[in-house]
Amino acid sequence: MKIALTVDGVRREAEIDPGECVMDLLRRLGSTSVKNGCDRGDCGSCAVLLDGRAVNACLVFAAQVDGSEIRTVASLESPAGLHPLQFTALDAGAVQCGFCTPGMLMTALDLLANQPDPTEAEVRRALAGSYCRCTGYTKPVAAILTAATLLREARHG
Amino acid sequence: MSIANVSRFVRPPDLGAAVAAVRAGAIPVSGGTDVMLHPPAQAADMVDLTVLPLAGIESYRGGVRIGATTTLTAMLGDPRVAAIAGGVVATMLVEVGSPLLRNRATIGGHLARGRLSDVIPVLLALDATITWNDGSAHTQSLAGFYREGRHRTPLIITSITIPEPPARSGSAFRKFSRTAFELAILNCACRLDLDDRAAIAAARVVVGETPAVAASMNDVEVHLAGRPLTPEVIVTAAQMAAAAVPARSDERATAEYRRVLTEVLVRRCLTEIAERLA
Known part of the structure; x- marks a missing residue:
């Protein structure tokens, strides 16, 4: 079956298998920042924004995203530079092997869109479905809290 | 995948x-x-x-009606869901899976699955009703829906309705798991309605993940009815629940462990309600 969707601002059309998941579709379309960690919704490495909310792309049928808008981590960087979530992740040493980072950043993007001033506990709860096996979670949590501060400051001039 | x-x-x-x-x-x-x-x-x-137009949340006869394709995240963010039964539904939803799962999982899909659930014990404790269509529309209690095994038949759930409990009512939920993200080893939802004399007019004690989806502790509910909500009554009720729970062993816990958990979680739920209604 054929579907059309927008991936990182670019309209795409694709012939899909009815049992195909969004993660496999995106990787097939070249969005290899979407990582296949567990393939069963446990690790969050494949997280993307689907119509504005972060989801495990491995657990969403591609057949259900016809007409939808998907954002991957590749959409974060702008001509002005890295997104604060990317910058603070690097600055805080929250990236080691980097495999979980794309999904974690998209999960954090969803959190900050809905809770611009989260507590540390709220950040940790938001990352409940994002597994990191290198850094642990202290540095990613600190990076997200710093990014939240930067984004609030930018918003308030 | x-x-x-x-x-x-x-x-x-x-x-x-x-x-x-x-x-x-x-x-x-x-x-x-x-x-x-x-x-x-x-x-x-x-x-x-x-x-299909099955998503959405609306006030309904003093309670709240939730369309089947409403996501758990949408429920969690809705003020009507947050307000009902003292907030026990929202308290429970925070402990269901991860935000990534809640952003996609729907209440109808969750109820159709009919297992591995923190949601179902709470909805049973609140006397929720479910509406489905198998060629014609039906509404019945959620308890009856599962008792009759309807979720295993070809149908489409269209909505769930949670009534607002009486004024002097308290509800509580407890989940025991390694982390909130993980499946419960056992969970418990209780609701107590008090009468004018502060005695228990009606009780709901539901234990879930036994590992069956949920078991209403009917003997405990009967025992509680008409009694004052004292620490002694709570301790006895928790012990009765532990003795009666249809616990089984699986890869997550032994039946013996689940019986011990039952006593602890029932006691904690009832104590929380007593403190809230004091």
Whole structure:
């Protein structure tokens, strides 16, 4: 079956298998920042924004995203530079092997869109479905809290 | 995970077409998170319920009615859901899976699965009713729905309704798991309605993940009815629940462990309610 969707601002059309998941579709379309960690919704490495909310792309049928808008981590960087979530992740040493980072950043993007001033506990709860096996979670949590501060400051001039 | 054995993905024009497809053997798909993890053993069509107007939350006869394709995240963010029964539904939802799962999983899909649930014990404790369509529309208590095994028959859940409990009522939920993200080893939802003399007018004590989806502790509920909500009554009720719970062993815990947990969680739920109603 054929579907059309927008991936990182670019309209795409694709012939899909009815049992195909969004993660496999995106990787097939070249969005290899979407990582296949567990393939069963446990690790969050494949997280993307689907119509504005972060989801495990491995657990969403591609057949259900016809007409939808998907954002991957590749959409974060702008001509002005890295997104604060990317910058603070690097600055805080929250990236080691980097495999979980794309999904974690998209999960954090969803959190900050809905809770611009989260507590540390709220950040940790938001990352409940994002597994990191290198850094642990202290540095990613600190990076997200710093990014939240930067984004609030930018918003308030 | 891409899955095999999906013949077609059908986008039904209306509920009638979706029900007809399900009755012909198609699998209803809402968020799809559970279907992805448990693909069909044989080739089957999928019916996409998200194209139907089944999402949304509305006030209904003093309670709240939630459309079947409403996500758990949408429920969690809704002030009417947050307000009902002292906030016990929202308290529970925070402990269901991860935000990534809650953003996609729907209440209808969750209830259709009928297992591995923190949601169902709470809805049973609140006397929720469920509406579904198998060619015609039906509404019945959620307890009756599961008792009759309706969730294993070809139908489409369309909504769930949670009534607002009486004024002097308290509800509580407890989950025991390694982390909130993980499946409960045991969970418990209780509701107590008090009468004018501060005695218990009605009680609901539901223990879930026994590992069956949920068990109403009817003997405990009968024992509580008419009694004052004292520490002694609570301790006795918790002990009765531990003795009566139909606990079994599985890979997550032994039956003995679950019985001990039952006593602790029932006691904590009832104590929380007593403190709130004091």
